[in-house]
Amino acid sequence: MFPNELKYTKTHEWAKMEENTDVVVVGITDHAVKQLGDIAFLELPEAGNKVKKDSPFGAIESIKAVFDLTSPVTGEVIETNQQIVDNLELFEKDPYKQGWMIKIKIENKDEFESLMNASAYESFLKKEEGEH
Amino acid sequence: MPYISNTDEERATMLAELGLNSIEELFKDIPSELMSYSFNLPTGKSELEVRHFVKGLASKNVTDLICFLGGGFYDHFVPAAVGAITSRSEFYTAYTPYQAEVSQGILQSIYEYQSAISLLTEMDITNASLYDGGTAICEAVMMAVRITRRKKIIIDEAVSPIYRKILHSYAANLDFESIDVPVGKDGRADRKIIESELDNNAACLVLQNPNFFGCIDDLTDLADLAHKSGSLVILSTYPISLGVLKSPGEMNVDIATGEGQSLGLGLCFGGPYLGLMTTRSKYVRQMPGRIVGETVDKNGSRGFVLTLQTREQHIRREKATSNICSNEALCALAALVYLTLVGKHGLRELAELCSAKASYARERLLKIPVIKQKFESPIFNEFVLELPIDAEDVVSKLMNKKIMAGLPLGHYYKNMKNCMLVALSEKRTKKEIDFFVESLGEIL
Amino acid sequence: MKLVFEKSISGKRGVRFPECDVPCAGNIPDKLKRKNYAELPEVSELDTMRHFTRLSLHNMGVDTNFYPLGSCTMKYNPKICEEAVLYKGLGDLHPLIPQLPDGNKFTQGALQVLYETSQFLSEITGMAEFTMQPLAGAHGELTGTMMIAAYHASRGQKRKKIIIPDSAHGTNPASAAIAGYEVVSVPSNADGVMDIDEFEKILDKETAAVMLTCPNTLGLFNPQIKKIADKTHEAGSLMYYDGANLNAILGKLKPGDVGFDIVHVNLHKTFGTPHGGGGPGSGPVGVKKNLVDFLPISRVVKKSDKTYALKYNYPSSIGYIAPFYGNFGVILKAYVYILLVGKEGLARIAENSVLNANYIMKKLKSYYHLPYAHTCMHEFVISAVKQKKNGVRAIDIAKRLLDFGFHAPTIYFPLIVDEAIMIEPTETESKQTLDKFIDIMIKIAKEVDENQEIIKTAPHNLGISRLDEVKAAREPKLRWAK
Known part of the structure; x- marks a missing residue:
């Protein structure tokens, strides 16, 4: 159900290591997109900003709610996907490819490796649903 | 009590539905030792008695003085149609328009108000109102601090001293560094000092036009200077003056605020008034307060809703752009009706009328040999006279002649004991001005 | 249009x-004039x-429709209150007159209104003194929080946090943050009130104050309130009372007797002044004796010769928080309201508002989920979770109510109840109106099973259908331009 090549967080971000680099691409899962409903605004950091694992790097807003976007890794933002900020529908339709949010040059690859894989994320979601 | 509709019989029926014998049982969660049974208050009175009593209180206040008192709060004419609209209870008994489909009246009026104030100030985006002109400056300063992530605030001392005091109270717990810059000799902002204070710690420069002394200026050069240091410029305005004066937008300021009382609201002993706030499009998400936006319904018809609400306290809680919830919507409606009635050409005419009366009064008053002009800058509708004696004595003596001559400035500016701030509006006639000049001449 | x-x-x-x-x-020199009109x-x-x-x-108000908007106390506003503001000598009085030499003597009537209203409120809430200056409820919260900071500073302390339950109005944490405080949220327990064990874990020497709405936003009175107050005081902290729900206990209980140190009152909720489509309001703040020194300036005093005066010389005061004496026009309406209602009327207000709320709650509870099935005070919260399972949400029910000539209740608040619908009828509504509202709420509950589409596409009868809020937020159009 969730792309196998990606890693996941408990706060519903996905992360992907660009091949042969120390750059991690970050977005949010289609599960999160569905939960949010109609998205009204996306706030992303500028390139050059430092981000910290488990700290907010931006925010996503529906009409009546705001959620922090949490960074899966520590590092420096090298690129931001301005296209989705201006075209939220694109992001809603394709959160994994065209809907990527930021690229982070990371310091510690272990941080990336320790994230959940697709099946771990899926069972995490099941457990979370069960609690409600 | 007439404001409770249900009869004893109806109450009994309702209690029976609840399976209760008495209303007291509904209060069983309140521990009985905490209940109060005696209140030292008057017993209720009939409407007739209360009306008589309150009219008696009203008559204990002064009503028949000729008003030259301003200081940011002006005695302007209010057309009857303003009250006719704001006293429609479809408007005044409504709450905040959270249910848009049954609140299109108030929503459209706020949208039109936002448009009118944006046009008047030549700024981009206006919010649905703040409490008053003073707290609007505080909100603007906090907004500038958020945008620049800096904490130094530079304030011209010719910004209303009342507003500066409010700002100082607000800032007390927020470790802002605030610098009050003394006004220049001619009554204008002191460029030299301001330039030296504008460094890369400065969040904003706060100015006022016309300033508290009535002096007017073109502040474009200061806005440019502030922008060079990465600071924002906040300009407090007097909306009637914008019928003729260079607008905040033309001066390139970032946030304009103002007191909207002059736009069709009575003086009402200090409130309710109307806090204006307008800014540049790029800062809209940092703006406090409600904002109304245009949209469509399911059939594509135009309609209006509260929008960008994620900035606000009911959603973002401690991270909101402000704690404001209730605003001054009905006062904003009054301002909109007023600006509609006065209109594009009427506002220019009104501003020129105020300015002409002030010029005439100043010219005549300055012909009294012992009176000096305090500042040489041009003025709009208000000016400072330097008298040979304590301004309080002058005001006191003229009160006996039914003239409210102006505001003695010693209370706010220690070195201005002999100075008096005099304001004119379209309501003052030549006859009244002449009488003021004569009477002042007699006592000096 | x-x-x-x-x-x-x-x-x-x-x-x-x-x-x-x-x-x-x-x-005016040309270079100082604007280019275009x-x-x-x-x-x-x-x-x-x-x-x-x-x-x-195109607007509903209390005078046109039943307006059971929870938390907002949309009661009827007596018309004599509106009239009083128009009297010569009140609505046209310049606020700077008292600052002129001997100025107080020209405004004795207005100062009396301010003084006596503050006295009435002190008596009603059990406080020592009130400031009438705060211009709205949230402004009162900010004023109160500033006084809390000043109080601790006077004792050589700089406490850094304020405790607020998770059911609180958003203004509470927002006001605390603006006064420089960190906000710590306490969860509610299964009974819907603040969890006292969790509370005690958080309460410490860094706690400047505990901010509570009482009864809370679920319409529930916390029977442990006195214990909470005692614990708070033991920790050297202060109790703040958000007066949003004062209507429920008017004339029954003085917050001061429970141990609250600071109270703000929303005149536009409890004391019969209209909401004006969003404002103006008025949020006077009262304090116990140990906090009087910190009240804002100016203050109205009654002198031994029975005249009134404004005084400014209070060195410990937090200073100016408003340009003058508050929203005088609103205060005047509340003053008139209190004169009309009188001491015997206060308890009638609370009793009837609580009875009306419980009556609706009883009649609706077999049709809607009631998350806290307990006697309520002046308001209560039901949840549309049952209906949500069938695809109908609280917002749909709210919109459908509009079709029948009722303003919707508050929805999606408090945040701790899923699909919350918060109903506050107030004391001024008649049994006939309540019965009609109950019938329609039941009819809508039945429509969920029978004709869902009509709810999900509501409203139908207003000349305008459901508005697209997403479009408004995504493509903000916030003004007209030529």
């Missing part, structure tokens, strides 16, 4: 000013009246 700007025709005028009767023109509308007085009268017809 067309905007007033779109009705503008060059040359039309809505008001005429007197001819200029002074000889000289203004002396402000593009305000050009319409006649009649056009203006029609435009705004028609707008008013």
Whole structure:
């Protein structure tokens, strides 16, 4: 159900290591997109900003709610996907490819490796649903 | 009590539905030792008695003085149609328009108000109102601090001293560094000092036009200077003056605020008034307060809703752009009706009328040999006279002649004991001005 | 409807000013003048009246419809209160007059209104003294929080956090943050009130104050309130009372007797002043004796000769928080309201508001989920979770109610109840109105099973259908331009 090549967080971000680099691409899962409903605004950091694992790097807003976007890794933002900020529908339709949010040059690859894989994320979601 | 509709019989029926014998049982969660049974208050009175009593209180206040008192709060004419609209209870008994489909009246009026104030100030985006002109400056300063992530605030001392005091109270717990810059000799902002204070710690420069002394200026050069240091410029305005004066937008300021009382609201002993706030499009998400936006319904018809609400306290809680919830919507409606009635050409005419009366009064008053002009800058509708004696004595003596001559400035500016701030509006006639000049001449 | 700007025709005028009767023109140099006229509308007085009268017809108010908006206390506003503001000597009084030499003597009536209203509120809430200056409830919260900071500073302490339950109004944490405090949220327990064990874990020497709404936003009175107050005081901290729900306990309980140190009152909720489509309000703040020194300036005092005066010399005061003496026009309406109602009327208000709320709750509980099935105070919260399972949400129910001539209750608040619908009928509504509302709520519950589409596409009868809030937020259009 969730792309196998990606890693996941408990706060519903996905992360992907660009091949042969120390750059991690970050977005949010289609599960999160569905939960949010109609998205009204996306706030992303500028390139050059430092981000910290488990700290907010931006925010996503529906009409009546705001959620922090949490960074899966520590590092420096090298690129931001301005296209989705201006075209939220694109992001809603394709959160994994065209809907990527930021690229982070990371310091510690272990941080990336320790994230959940697709099946771990899926069972995490099941457990979370069960609690409600 | 007439404001409770249900009869004893109806109450009994309702209690029976609840399976209760008495209303007291509904209060069983309140521990009985905490209940109060005696209140030292008057017993209720009939409407007739209360009306008589309150009219008696009203008559204990002064009503028949000729008003030259301003200081940011002006005695302007209010057309009857303003009250006719704001006293429609479809408007005044409504709450905040959270249910848009049954609140299109108030929503459209706020949208039109936002448009009118944006046009008047030549700024981009206006919010649905703040409490008053003073707290609007505080909100603007906090907004500038958020945008620049800096904490130094530079304030011209010719910004209303009342507003500066409010700002100082607000800032007390927020470790802002605030610098009050003394006004220049001619009554204008002191460029030299301001330039030296504008460094890369400065969040904003706060100015006022016309300033508290009535002096007017073109502040474009200061806005440019502030922008060079990465600071924002906040300009407090007097909306009637914008019928003729260079607008905040033309001066390139970032946030304009103002007191909207002059736009069709009575003086009402200090409130309710109307806090204006307008800014540049790029800062809209940092703006406090409600904002109304245009949209469509399911059939594509135009309609209006509260929008960008994620900035606000009911959603973002401690991270909101402000704690404001209730605003001054009905006062904003009054301002909109007023600006509609006065209109594009009427506002220019009104501003020129105020300015002409002030010029005439100043010219005549300055012909009294012992009176000096305090500042040489041009003025709009208000000016400072330097008298040979304590301004309080002058005001006191003229009160006996039914003239409210102006505001003695010693209370706010220690070195201005002999100075008096005099304001004119379209309501003052030549006859009244002449009488003021004569009477002042007699006592000096 | 067309905007007033779109009705503008060059040359039309809505008001005429007197001819200029002074000889000289203004002396404003050209370089200080604006280039272009402000593009305000050009319409006649009649056009203006029609435009705004028609707008008013597209608006529900308490005078036109039942308005059970929870947390907002939308009660009837007596018309004599509105009239009083128009009396000569009140609505036209310049606020700077008291600052003129001997100025107090020219405003004795207005100062008496301020003084006596503050005395009445002190008596009603069990406080020592009130400031009438805060211009709205949230402004009162900020004023109170500033006084909390000043109080601790006077004791050589800089406490850094304020405890607020998770059911609180958003203004509480927002006000605390603006006064420089960190906000710590306490969860509610299964009974819907603040969890006292969790509370005790958080309460410490860094706690400046505990901010509570009482009864809380679920309409529940916390029977442990005195214990919470005692613990708070033991920790050297202060109790703040958010008066949003004062209507429920008016004339029954004085917050001061429970141990609250600071109280704000929303005159536009409890004391019969109208909400004005969002404002103006008024949020006076009262304090116990140990906090009086910190109240804002100016203050109104009654002298031994029974005259009133404004005083400014209070060195420990937090200073100015408003330009003058508060929203005088609103305060005057509340003053008139208290004079009308009198001491015996206060408890009647609380009793009838609580009875009305419980009556509706009882009648609806077999149709809607009631998350806290307990006697409520002046309001209660039901949840549309049952209906949500069938695809109908709280917002749909709210919109459907509009079709039947009722304003919707508050929805999605408090945040701790899923699909919350918060109903506050107030004391001024009749059993007949409540019965009609109950019938319609039951009818809608049945429609969920029978004709869902009609709910999900509501409203149908208003000349405007459901508005697209997503479009409004995604493509913000916030003003008219030529």
